[in-house]
Amino acid sequence: MLTKSEENYIKEIYALEQINTEGVSTNLIAQKIETKASSVTDMLKKLAKKELINYQKYKGVKLNAEGKKIALSVVRKHRLWETFLVNKLNFSWDEVHDIAEQLEHIQSEKLTNQLDAFLNFPKVDPHGDPIPDVNGEFIAIKTVCLNELEVGEKGVFVEVKNDSEKFLKFLTKNNITIGSEIKVIDKEVFDDSYTIEIGEKQFNISESVIKNIYLKR
Amino acid sequence: MLTKSEENYIKEIYALEQINTEGVSTNLIAQKIETKASSVTDMLKKLAKKELINYQKYKGVKLNAEGKKIALSVVRKHRLWETFLVNKLNFSWDEVHDIAEQLEHIQSEKLTNQLDAFLNFPKVDPHGDPIPDVNGEFIAIKTVCLNELEVGEKGVFVEVKNDSEKFLKFLTKNNITIGSEIKVIDKEVFDDSYTIEIGEKQFNISESVIKNIYLKR
DNA sequence: ATATTTTTTTAGACTTGACTAAAAATAAGT
DNA sequence: ACTTATTTTTAGTCAAGTCTAAAAAAATAT
Structure with missing residues (x-):
């Protein structure tokens, strides 16, 4: 142990x-x-x-193989608990990271698997990250980082690669949520910021935001 | 902390x-x-x-007052998690103690309170122990230990004072569950064992079992 | 009331996981 | 290639929580 x-x-x-x-x-x-x-x-x-x-x-x-197995088990627990907190206990996606950091260390295979069943075997957590199943396997959806899109291209926001409260609150405030369709309107060479369009609105986001947003083309 | x-x-x-x-x-x-x-x-x-x-x-x-407050908060969490495991994740009452021992240390007031709400503010846990509310208050039901009942007296089993897996499995096997009506048929002075009646059945239980069973008269 | 037993505390040591400061290995720059 | 800078490791220290063995205090027995 x-x-x-x-x-x-x-x-x-x-x-x-x-x-x-x-x-x-x-x-x-x-x-x-x-x-x-x-x-x-x-x-x-x-x-x-x-x-x-x-x-x-x-x-x-x-x-090694054994280490990877343990890693996947911890990741599985982390993401299942995050899903539980959001889907069942009405937490928002920006509040769950620290609590899940604690819960991911609870030792009980049965607990993990019963929780998984209770949540209906979710495939992704509230941040769009894939949840490994009981055998450590997960569906890797093909995603691209927002910085790989060309001007004029669009995609659906499916995964966020930064779970910090501050960052997620920023996204929420700007209505950038999982499932949003994002279109790249313009790239600013000077500071690598982008102008993007979500719904009717256009606005500018900085490089540090861009690199944490992943989409399905 | x-x-x-x-x-x-x-x-x-x-x-x-x-x-x-x-x-x-x-x-x-x-x-x-x-x-x-x-x-x-x-x-x-x-x-x-x-x-x-x-x-x-x-x-x-x-x-002291502060110590008691902390104790009650830990007890609250322990009993809420036990209730969650039994009521939502289909655990039996004999499987939850060790897992709750881990979960009771998770630090998040919001989590505890949301869990409480999710469970519908339960007053007792699966072992009949009272659950302190957000202010540390709980309903102390007046219970008597089975060893206080006279021959011929009966009561309803409402609380168990030993959460070990072995003991609880023993009770389950003998159909002694929370809510059972138990009647004292006979007391054996030799070894302090009792003959009790539950439903139609009569059987003998030892002193170490008797002293962990609490009833409402 | 004194001796004996039991309970509790002290003293010193060990493990885990961290740290600082210094040494060793590797990488980078000219 | 050789010097400098960076990265990594070693050596020694520290706090938390545990332990054993011994000392001190309290309780019990004669």
């Missing part, structure tokens, strides 16, 4: 692998987990000893 | 106070929490420093 801390490292390594593909660096983990590189090294040794990762000094780290 | 460990001590002290009334002893806490007396002493010092208990060396311990 793993500690909360070990699970958090595993989860973070998994998330970073999805972006980087190659081995994940100590510093990157430290930055994401908001800890020091030396602490990360300590934990990597521990996880290597438990045979959850492949780790060679100075060479970065990769989850 | 308190650690899981601190909350567990507070909760246990509260539970022991309900039985003992007088100050709770170090050894008793140690026994219940399954730890050593020396560890308890350490924790009592810590809780005293945080001003949650009144503690004098060698004199036992009592929760």
